[in-house]
Amino acid sequence: MVIYQGRDLRKPSGGKIRPHRKRKLKAHLGRPPTETLLDTYEERRRIRVRGGNYKVRLVKAIYANVTIPERNETRRVRILRVIANPSNQDYSRRGVITRGALILTELGRAVVTSRPGQDGVVNAVLLEE
16 A cells, blocks of 8 residues: 655645645655564665665664763664663554664663664663663
């Protein structure tokens, strides 16, 4: 099924909005979100986007770049599990990593600051415990 990124043609009151264009364009299409999961190996996909550029999507993750604020240092550590994901309760259950997810790493608990489905990397900041 196609994901349409254009405008909704109804007002909040229920009235119709008259379209400024008679048809939908290829540029208005979207793609389903990449739900990054924790796995035993990393998998990335390169997707061609508008303008001929490429977007790297992280499909499966194993490592995270964790920043330690007190020491101003960043280390690449293994992700042990996904603790919670405040963006979606279903993501918490399934262990999907998105921005804002709380993950358990070898250094401790960290919050994901990057968008793995958009950037192709998991960056996180260590929480003080």
